Amino acid sequence: AQSVAQPEDQVNVAEGNPLTVKCTYSVSGNPYLFWYVQYPNRGLQFLLKYITGDNLVKGSYGFEAEFNKSQTSFHLKKPSALVSDSALYFCAVRDRGFQKLVFGTGTRLLVSP
Amino acid sequence: EAQVTQNPRYLITVTGKKLTVTCSQNMNHEYMSWYRQDPGLGLRQIYYSMNVEVTDKGDVPEGYKVSRKEKRNFPLILESPSPNQTSLYFCASSYDRQGTEAFFGQGTRLTVV
Numbered sequence: 001a002q003s004v005a006q007p008e009d010q011v012n013v014a015e016g017n018p019l020t021v022k023c024t025y026s027v028s029g030n031p032y033l034f035w036y037v038q039y040p041n042r043g044l045q046f047l048l049k050y051i052t053g054d055n056l057v058k059g060s061y062g063f064e065a066e067f068n069k070s071q072t073s074f075h076l077k078k079p080s081a082l083v084s085d086s087a088l089y090f091c092a093v094r095d096r097g098f099q100k101l102v103f104g105t106g107t108r109l110l111v112s113p
Numbered sequence: 114e115a116q117v118t119q120n121p122r123y124l125i126t127v128t129g130k131k132l133t134v135t136c137s138q139n140m141n142h143e144y145m146s147w148y149r150q151d152p153g154l155g156l157r158q159i160y161y162s163m164n165v166e167v168t169d170k171g172d173v174p175e176g177y178k179v180s181r182k183e184k185r186n187f188p189l190i191l192e193s194p195s196p197n198q199t200s201l202y203f204c205a206s207s208y209d210r211q212g213t214e215a216f217f218g219q220g221t222r223l224t225v226v
Contacts, residue, residue: 006155032211032212034214036217041219041220042219042220043117043203043217043218043219043220044156044203044205044215044217045217046214046215046216049212049214051212090155090156094211094212099144099161099163099207099209100158100161100171101146101158101205101215103148103155103156103157104155105153105154105155106155
């Protein structure tokens with residue numbers, strides 16, 4: 001069965017510092033991996049995805065994520081955090097044989113001025 | 114503008130009173146699904162639909178019904194709501210192709226008293 005783990009409920013970072021939001025996954029084969037962001041009172045917005053190819057994928061708002069097959073991880077990163085990045089971030093995985101998207105429990109990112 | 118529209122955004126109802134949450138997408142997506150979001154549990158899939166007249170259960174289907182009579186619409190029906198169905202609900206849609214990201218509605222916050 002597919003599963004996603006986001007080990008941190010909350011990540012705190014100062015504005016201007018680099019940020020990392022962690023995600024590990026478990027699927028039976030090669031995965032499709034996604035990051036979504038949820039701002040207060042809003043739906044989920046797609047940030048980026050890994051399908052195949054380069055292990056470092058770039059997405060919206062300056063975010064990037066690194067796919068590591070040996071560690072089954074897909075950590076979200078940004079070189080310099082902004083206060084406006086404060087939101088709830090979800091990692092999701094889709095097994096290549098299925099349409100179902102399985103989400104992690106979410107990580108709240110708090111960027112302080 | 115490409116979007117997924119849910120209505121209503123907020124709903125307070127009483128136990129046992131049937132309700133329907135509507136979902137409509139304007140992107141001609143084949144795949145649609147419903148999720149509920151609860152603190153500490155992330156998003157869990159309730160039902161999904163691969164195309165018109167094709168629906169199937171997700172991880173937490175008990176107490177819910179869906180229908181897909183038209184490609185653009187995927188309503189969520191609670192025949193007899195109970196307090197444990199108090200949650201934040203999201204509708205999502207995507208193309209039925211591997212690796213495509215999902216688009217989410219703004220969410221419906223349901224309270225059952």
